[in-house]
Ligand SMILES: Nc1ncnc2c1ncn2[C@@H]1O[C@H](COP(=O)(O)OP(=O)(O)OP(=O)(O)O)[C@@H](O)[C@H]1O
């Protein structure tokens with residue numbers, strides 16, 4: 017790379033410069049696709065075992081209603097569960113903040129649940145709550161609860177230097193401390209929880225649907241794998257991936273904006 | 280000019296403050312300290328690092344309770360003044376809230392006190408500390424000196440009866456510091472609030488204060504009180520006079536007695 | 543100060559005890575129905591000698607695939623992070639690829655791994671994928687945490703990118719990597735268990751899903767408790783290691 021090319025790059029984005037930058041940003045993803053293709057070619061898979069990408073998209077194109085319906089189903093339980101878990105986790109974190117005893121009682125429980133594979137508990141919940149959409153919703157809510165509880169809880173204590181003393185000198189009451197100081201301080205951590213929980217929300221919904229075989233993309237994936245319909249299984253995967261990556265990108269940009277403003 | 284016969288603004292009577300350390304030992308930060316600040320008086324507190332200056336200030340602000348002795352502010356307990364929102368304070372680490380703009384940071388005391396925001400007063404203070412045009416900026420967009428000025432404006436916004444300043448310019452370079460001293464003296468001259476300033480800088484103390492109190496090394500104790508002879512308003516040129524230099528030498532000698540052995 | 547610490551430890555122990563107590567009471571009184579067995583009967587089931595062989599075979603299988611995935615994913619994640627650090631031009635690309643991989647629900651990748659590799663390899667592959675992300679993030683932010691002065695010093699000494707990496711960036715990244723090693727434990731276990739649900743011959747995931755489908759409630763709970771406890775033990779061991787390393791390097 018020549019000195020002048022890098023110097024000119026940011027100032028006047030030429031077509032070549034723009035392509036170059038895109039390549040730099042996405043070379044990792046391109047590499048994965050190339051590796052995949054290479055693996056398919058090297059292993060000499062036939063079309064039935066490993067469909068070419070276009071076959072997967074053709075299946076989606078041929079059955080838009082089926083895909084859309086299942087996608088919407090999974091998307092709304094994932095979002096709904098995420099919101100429920102967010103509300104519950106944040107609320108309990110605030111309650112723990114306001115009471116030293118509650119904080120002491122709950123903190124280790126939160127730690128325990130964030131160090132175990134909670135996804136493995138989905139079958140227990142499914143059996144307990146019964147097979148159905150509400151159960152998927154509850155499972156996503158429970159999966160989302162712990163990141164919000166743990167991260168909001170620690171964020172409420174990450175106050176700017178000296179601000180706690182400042183509020184004492186202001187004679188601030190407890191609710192003023194909460195709304196003017198602790199909650200705003202916790203926002204960056206809260207967005208981290210949002211990122212972690214949303215990466216898990218669609219996964220949790222799909223795993224629950226997959227195990228119970230009731231509805232949504234997970235059920236589609238389950239049925240297709242049972243029937244060795246690889247195109248359909250990969251179609252469901254593609255839909256889940258699109259939904260999950262979109263959500264992730266939105267959340268990451270929100271997180272970046274908060275970080276920008278807060279530090 | 281200063282009335283020291285009436286009830287003093289700040290009164291320390293034989294105050295001792297010890298801290299219990301994690302290993303069970305106790306550390307005495309202040310021992311049997313008595314001092315007072317008259318109404319409308321500006322007192323500067325000098326002393327070696329760790330001698331208990333900040334502790335003394337925190338006792339006045341009600342952030343710590345004395346181990347023995349009594350602290351009275353306006354003849355009452357410090358907590359009462361805090362509850363009435365009559366205390367202004369600026370810390371060394373400025374303690375601005377990073378998510379609020381300059382204007383919102385200065386308005387914060389109104390909101391905590393539950394009073395309507397006096398917009399003209401806030402704007403007047405912004406102009407006074409020379410930050411007109413930066414009302415919408417966030418703390419991270421400001422220089423260190425500008426942040427200190429925001430903190431000082433915030434400490435003054437409720438027209439406090441007592442002003443406490445803990446090394447407000449400690450983080451600044453010498454040139455900016457001198458500028459800030461000149462500005463603080465101008466601002467103070469307009470309000471004449473009873474002020475206690477903690478500082479490491481002998482020149483700063485002499486230029487700003489009516490009286491300079493020197494504490495000994497830990498545990499802190501008053502070792503010297505000096506009435507500053509310069510008339511107000513003080514022009515920065517006063518720092519060039521022989522008398523000023525002589526007082527600086529004298530106080531430096533009190534602070535670091537061994538240094539003077541060779542004179 | 544130390545009194546406060548004992549107090550919070552006591553409160554924490556009380557909290558955990560209350561949780562287990564509630565579990566027992568709800569189970570004893572069937573407050574949630576037959577699907578919630580009391581703590582004591584789950585423990586009795588778990589420690590019943592006649593089932594030790596079953597549990598240990600499943601646990602060994604899951605730990606094997608999770609452990610192998612942890613190693614592969616960890617090394618790949620660190621290598622990828624190193625690449626971005628030694629050749630900074632590549633950094634945006636590595637960041638983006640890792641974020642996208644992370645955003646894909648791992649269950650959606652299982653069908654691909656089954657085709658590309660095999661049913662037996664899916665648990666290892668998903669465990670590796672989950673560990674990869676955690677290690678990449680820990681490594682990348684760790685390598686970047688060496689101070690600017692240290693890096694400037696290396697530049698002034700005329701050190702190459704690789705030299706700087708091994709003398710400054712790598713040691714600076716060590717605490718972060720150890721924290722990543724801890725967080726990757728439950729992540730790898732989740733990957734292995736989900737992978738097993740796609741038809742591995744044995745493992746905790748298989749026991750869980752079979753127990754669920756056949757209404758074997760005590761078995762279901764026991765295996766979940768076993769998986770959780772295993773993760774907790776490994777996680778705690780890593781926390782200890784983390785504490786030692788942090789004391790050394792900070
Ligand atoms: N909360 C506390 N717990 C234990 N020790 C404390 C506490 N606050 C202050 N100290 C100790 O009291 C002594 C005086 O501290 P203080 O902060 O008042 O010093 P200072 O004079 O302001 O020093 P500096 O000029 O460096 O700011 C120090 O030895 C400090 O370690």
Ligand SMILES: [Mg+2]
Pocket residue numbers: 332333334
């Ligand atoms: Mg101090």
